[in-house]
Amino acid sequence: MEDLAKKFEHIKGWGIDADPKNDPTYPMKKRTNAEHAGYTWDRPTQQPIDVEVLHSNERPNITAVFGGTVPPSGLSGKLRRYAFQYGESSYGHWLPLLLADRVNVVEGIIDDLKKGHVPNIFAERGMKASWKHDRSTIMKKAAIGIFAIAAIAAWKLGKKSGERD
Amino acid sequence: MLAMEYRGPQRVRITEKPMPEIKHPEDTIVRVVRSCICGSDLHLYNGNVPDTRVGETFGHEFIGVVEEVGTEVTKVKVGDRVIVPFNIACGKCAFCKQELYGNCHEAAPQATAAGGIFGYSHITGGYAGGQAEYVRVPYSNVGPTVIPEGMDLDDAVMLTDVVPTGYQAAEMGGIQPGDTVVVFGAGPVGIMAAKCAWLFGAGRVIVFDREEYRLEFVRNYAQCEAYNFESIEDPVVFVKRTTDSLGADVCIDCVGAEAAGSAMQTITGRKLLLQAGSATALHWAINSVKKGGIVSIVGVYGPTDNLVPIGNVVNKGITIRANQASVPRLLPRMIEHVQNGVINPKALLTHRIPLEEIADGYRIFADKLDNCIKPVLIPPSAGM
Missing domain, CATH: 3.40.50.720 (NAD(P)-binding Rossmann-like Domain)
Structure with a gap:
C-alpha cells in the first residue's frame, strides 16, 4: 500500500478512502496482491507438449499441464484451429467451435463405421432406462412419429394419384 | 480400462480406452472407486458447451485409490484413498496463491476465463474425466486429499464438488x-x-x-x-x-x-x-x-x-x-462438517449405477426419472 501511495502521489487524494476490509470477494479470496506483479510466478514444470494443443490467443503459452486425450483432427480440427485465431470474447471463436462439435459427431459415426462398428444409438441414448421408467413418454413419441410418417405418406400418395388424374 | 465416452448430444457409451499415464512429475494415477454424474455434466451431455469433442470422457466428481505417483508428488502416496477436488490447480500462480483454486492460470490452455476441470470439455483443459476405471490427476500436491479414517466413501465423493x-x-x-x-x-x-x-x-x-x-x-x-x-x-x-x-x-x-x-x-x-x-x-x-x-x-x-x-x-x-467452488480451500471445513454430523451428503445419493450402464445413468439423471436426485457410478474395479 505504501509503495502504491508513493507511485500515485501525483494524484491528489489517491487511496484516502481505501478499506481492505471492504472487499466484496472476502472471504473467497485471500488478498495478496500477487496478481499485481503480473505473470511472474515460478511456473510449475512444463508437461512435454507431445500432442497438438490449441491455446487461447489471450495467453502467451500453453499451461504447465494440459489434457491431451482428444487432439484436434479432421474437418472439425480445422474448424477448431480457425476458431483459436480469435479471442474468447469473439463470436469468431465460439461459433466455429460449436460448428466443429457438430461436424465431429458425424466424423465419429463415420469413424465407427470404418472400424466395422455400427453405433447402437438407442443404447447410447439410454433408451433402456426410459423404457423402464418413462414408458408412456416413449409410446407417446413413437405414436407422434408414426402419425407424422403416415400423414406424409398419405399426402404423397394423394398428390401422385392427383397427378395421374 | 473401461471409460465413459461422449459420442454426440445425448449419446454416451462405455468403451475400452488405454490406461492413463504419468505425463508430469506432479501427476498421480488414481483408480476410481466412486464417481458421480453432476448436473453440469448435463450441459456437456446436451452438446451445449463448445469444444466438447467426440471421444472425451466426462466426470469431475470422483474419489479413488492412488496407484502410481510422479517423481515430485509428496502429498499422497501409493495406496492412499483420496478425495479429488474437481479443480485442477497448480498452487503456484497468483490466483492459487489467493486461494482461488477454481481460477488457476496453469491448467487450461484453451481459455483464460476458465480454470482446469476434469472431464469438462476442452475449454477447461481437455482432461480425461473420472467416469472411468482410472484417471490421471495433475498437480497432486494441491488437490487430492486423503479420505479421513472412518469416512463413508459415499460421503467422500460428495466432497469433490456438491458440498463445497x-x-x-x-x-x-x-x-x-x-x-x-x-x-x-x-x-x-x-x-x-x-x-x-x-x-x-x-x-x-x-x-x-x-x-x-x-x-x-x-x-x-x-x-x-x-x-x-x-x-x-x-x-x-x-x-x-x-x-x-x-x-x-x-x-x-x-x-x-x-x-x-x-x-x-x-x-x-x-x-x-x-x-x-x-x-x-x-x-x-x-x-x-x-x-x-x-x-x-x-x-x-x-x-x-x-x-x-x-x-x-x-x-x-x-x-x-x-465462481467455481474453490474446493481445496473449503475441503478441511467440509470434512469437519461431515465428521461432526452437521452435513450428511450421502443422503442425496439416490441411485447406484454400474459404470457399464453409463448411458442409462445419464438418461435417468437428465430426465429426472425414478425420483433421481444424484446418481453415483461404481466401476467394476472399485473393489469397495
Whole structure:
C-alpha cells in the first residue's frame, strides 16, 4: 500500500478512502496482491507438449499441464484451429467451435463405421432406462412419429394419384 | 480400462480406452472407486458447451485409490484413498496463491476465463474425466486429499464438488444473521446451498424448483420452505409478496444453463443455442433480490452470452458474486462438517449405477426419472 501511495502521489487524494476490509470477494479470496506483479510466478514444470494443443490467443503459452486425450483432427480440427485465431470474447471463436462439435459427431459415426462398428444409438441414448421408467413418454413419441410418417405418406400418395388424374 | 465416452448430444457409451499415464512429475494415477454424474455434466451431455469433442470422457466428481505417483508428488502416496477436488490447480500462480483454486492460470490452455476441470470439455483443459476405471490427476500436491479414517466413501465423493459448491454458494451470499435467502433450483447443489445457508445464520430459506419429489426432499433435508414455480404465476412477485414487498436479502442461482420456466429463455438458450443456455434462474434471482442485495451464482453457463436484466442490477445496486467452488480451500471445513454430523451428503445419493450402464445413468439423471436426485457410478474395479 505504501509503495502504491508513493507511485500515485501525483494524484491528489489517491487511496484516502481505501478499506481492505471492504472487499466484496472476502472471504473467497485471500488478498495478496500477487496478481499485481503480473505473470511472474515460478511456473510449475512444463508437461512435454507431445500432442497438438490449441491455446487461447489471450495467453502467451500453453499451461504447465494440459489434457491431451482428444487432439484436434479432421474437418472439425480445422474448424477448431480457425476458431483459436480469435479471442474468447469473439463470436469468431465460439461459433466455429460449436460448428466443429457438430461436424465431429458425424466424423465419429463415420469413424465407427470404418472400424466395422455400427453405433447402437438407442443404447447410447439410454433408451433402456426410459423404457423402464418413462414408458408412456416413449409410446407417446413413437405414436407422434408414426402419425407424422403416415400423414406424409398419405399426402404423397394423394398428390401422385392427383397427378395421374 | 473401461471409460465413459461422449459420442454426440445425448449419446454416451462405455468403451475400452488405454490406461492413463504419468505425463508430469506432479501427476498421480488414481483408480476410481466412486464417481458421480453432476448436473453440469448435463450441459456437456446436451452438446451445449463448445469444444466438447467426440471421444472425451466426462466426470469431475470422483474419489479413488492412488496407484502410481510422479517423481515430485509428496502429498499422497501409493495406496492412499483420496478425495479429488474437481479443480485442477497448480498452487503456484497468483490466483492459487489467493486461494482461488477454481481460477488457476496453469491448467487450461484453451481459455483464460476458465480454470482446469476434469472431464469438462476442452475449454477447461481437455482432461480425461473420472467416469472411468482410472484417471490421471495433475498437480497432486494441491488437490487430492486423503479420505479421513472412518469416512463413508459415499460421503467422500460428495466432497469433490456438491458440498463445497453448495457451501460456497451460501458463503458468496454474504448471509447475515436473520437474512432471507432464496435458492433457485433443488438439484443436489441447490439442496446443499439451502442446507448451508443456515450455517451462515439465515433467518429464512426458500427454495424454488418444479420437481415435486425434489421439493419434498429439500423441505425435509434442509428444513426450509420449498415451492413449485409452475404452480405460482410469477416467482418474483411471490418472493416480493412474502418479503414485505422488498425482496430477499440474498438470492442464489443453483440452476445454470438448463433452467426451465421461461419459454423465451428455453427456446433461445437451450433449443436454438442463441445464448449460452437458458438464464431463467439468474433472471429471477436478479429480480427477486432486494435493493442492495446479493446474488450468488454457482449455476454453470456456457462461455458466450446470456440475456439477463443487467439494468435492474444497476438500478437496484445489486452485488453479484460468482465462481467455481474453490474446493481445496473449503475441503478441511467440509470434512469437519461431515465428521461432526452437521452435513450428511450421502443422503442425496439416490441411485447406484454400474459404470457399464453409463448411458442409462445419464438418461435417468437428465430426465429426472425414478425420483433421481444424484446418481453415483461404481466401476467394476472399485473393489469397495
